[in-house]
Amino acid sequence: MSTIIEISYLFSSVLFILGIKNLSSPKTARRGNFFAAVGMLIAIVVTLLDRHVLTFEWIIIGGLIGSVIGAILAQKTAMTGMPQMVGMLNGFGGGASALVALSEFLKLDGSVPVHTGIAIIASLLIGGVTFTGSMIAFGKLQGIVTGKVVKYPGQHWINLAMLILVVAAGAFVVVNPTELSLTLSIVFVALVLGVTLVLPIGGADMPVAISLLNSYSGIAGATTGFVLQNNELIIAGSLVGASGIILTNIMCKAMNRSLMNVVLGGWESAGTVGSAAETSHKGQIKSVDQEELAMIFDVANSVVIVPGYGMAVAQAQHAVRDLVNALENKGKNVRFAIHPVAGRMPGHMNVLLAEAQISYDKMLAMEDINDDFPNTDIALIIGANDVVNPAARHDKASPIYGMPILNVDYAKTVVINKRSLNVGYAGIDNELFFYPNALMYFGDAKDAISKLTHEVKNL
Amino acid sequence: MESVGLMMLIYVFVLAIFVGFELISKVPPILHTPLMSGSNAISGITVIGAILASGAEEFTLSTILGTIAVAFAMINVVGGFLVTDRMLKMFKKK
Numbered sequence: 001m002s003t004i005i006e007i008s009y010l011f012s013s014v015l016f017i018l019g020i021k022n023l024s025s026p027k028t029a030r031r032g033n034f035f036a037a038v039g040m041l042i043a044i045v046v047t048l049l050d051r052h053v054l055t056f057e058w059i060i061i062g063g064l065i066g067s068v069i070g071a072i073l074a075q076k077t078a079m080t081g082m083p084q085m086v087g088m089l090n091g092f093g094g095g096a097s098a099l100v101a102l103s104e105f106l107k108l109d110g111s112v113p114v115h116t117g118i119a120i121i122a123s124l125l126i127g128g129v130t131f132t133g134s135m136i137a138f139g140k141l142q143g144i145v146t147g148k149v150v151k152y153p154g155q156h157w158i159n160l161a162m163l164i165l166v167v168a169a170g171a172f173v174v175v176n177p178t179e180l181s182l183t184l185s186i187v188f189v190a191l192v193l194g195v196t197l198v199l200p201i202g203g204a205d206m207p208v209a210i211s212l213l214n215s216y217s218g219i220a221g222a223t224t225g226f227v228l229q230n231n232e233l234i235i236a237g238s239l240v241g242a243s244g245i246i247l248t249n250i251m252c253k254a255m256n257r258s259l260m261n262v263v264l265g266g267w268e269s270a271g272t273v274g275s276a277a278e279t280s281h282k283g284q285i286k287s288v289d290q291e292e293l294a295m296i297f298d299v300a301n302s303v304v305i306v307p308g309y310g311m312a313v314a315q316a317q318h319a320v321r322d323l324v325n326a327l328e329n330k331g332k333n334v335r336f337a338i339h340p341v342a343g344r345m346p347g348h349m350n351v352l353l354a355e356a357q358i359s360y361d362k363m364l365a366m367e368d369i370n371d372d373f374p375n376t377d378i379a380l381i382i383g384a385n386d387v388v389n390p391a392a393r394h395d396k397a398s399p400i401y402g403m404p405i406l407n408v409d410y411a412k413t414v415v416i417n418k419r420s421l422n423v424g425y426a427g428i429d430n431e432l433f434f435y436p437n438a439l440m441y442f443g444d445a446k447d448a449i450s451k452l453t454h455e456v457k458n459l
Numbered sequence: 460m461e462s463v464g465l466m467m468l469i470y471v472f473v474l475a476i477f478v479g480f481e482l483i484s485k486v487p488p489i490l491h492t493p494l495m496s497g498s499n500a501i502s503g504i505t506v507i508g509a510i511l512a513s514g515a516e517e518f519t520l521s522t523i524l525g526t527i528a529v530a531f532a533m534i535n536v537v538g539g540f541l542v543t544d545r546m547l548k549m550f551k552k553k
Contacts, residue, residue: 017478019501020494023486023490024482024485024486026490026550026552029490030547033493033497033500033544034500036540038538039508040500040501040536044507048514050514053514054516056514058513058518059513062527062529063530066532066535068528068534069534070533070535071541073538074537074538075541075545082542086496086499089534089535089539090499091507092503092531093502096506096535097505097508098529099525099527100509106519107521115465210495214498217502219472220502220505225468225508226468227508228508229468233507236502236504239475239478239483239498239501242476321540344496346488350490355549357549359553
């Protein structure tokens, strides 16, 4: 029997790998997700047949509660709320791993191999941090917890002290595995640490935080695999851990910031440098209304739309789709340029555009579209700011200097749809607004784009 | 046996990380959100540990923790796979 279980776990692991492999193309991605789900089903069914599983009522109760909550969340969550959903799922994954490790600890009868002890402590620490950290990330994205960078004196030292405390206490527990109260205090400190680590991270840095917590939830699973000596947990956990690390890396590179800088909280010098930059350009801002803008669009051939978090906030993706259709009916080439950190999680904009039934071959990544801007008649920016600020290319004093940006200013005309002239997340003025080829189109994204569409159709 | 067993686990761990890096670096940016939610669902594999913990014969604190872990992990598994499918079926090419 145990051989059958082992082979099934292997088969299930292969399905996970095939599942992720199929995510390499939108054509096969849905099949990939199905493979992974089948792999999970197999793993669950054979585990129920394990000779160590003797009673089923609690498994059924827990399983039913979790499945119902999961199914409801999956159905009810709006596409704009996907970052919160993923944030919460990260937390439950990490929490489950920590609970399993704690449960294993309680089963110990005094003697434990050192590596198992280390794995239990690591799982409790990483799982605990992931659980509360993800809940704070969820709160920030949902607007329950402040999205601002939270700072208080000595916060990094306090975090460091807590980490050292956990490691020291952990080492003691590994040697003396009967120390229940000490183990529980490790769990407690890990939970506090999750809060204090994520709280300082600002709202626009959430793509990094979510990716990092994603990798933690995987690593927590892998360490639990070491506790249970289960290869499948190790494989699946490593896959997820690797995924989170890669995404974290991509996000950091796209902001030209180190992981430490993000984790320690925000653009530290934004305030002072921003005010210095402000005085440097006092050009004229040109503002247009929807009628003028429709005429400009009428003579354009190629249009590139740059969506940002503002589009998500205004729920404007369907209005944007209508504009795209209206422009395409007039024979214009319309594409989307998507910056890696646009939105609140990796790929956030793509999901919103897909929801609005925009064909995925029109969504281009930064490196695929950037050389095309000089041949573009209109770059239309909807709710994005820092990712199109040309200061990142040349202004060494700017806090975003060196960050890769979309070169929208190379287009013949740049149209910026914004609610007001307010600064972006980095807290700095955008010199793009003062460029001779820039036009400001003020208004709420959904409302302004709908009006523009109406005018375009009437021409 | 003990050290051989541990070594095997470490082998699997290291190789799986390499496989993970290879596979995930091939996922295009447009699918990064479904990648996160889908990989989240996969990390719900902890459920097998949770089942072993909550299915033990005598009812102890361990059983309670296991049961909560089953519920947490199943939120991850069911929620993750369903929401990923919901997203992926929207990605169409016209």
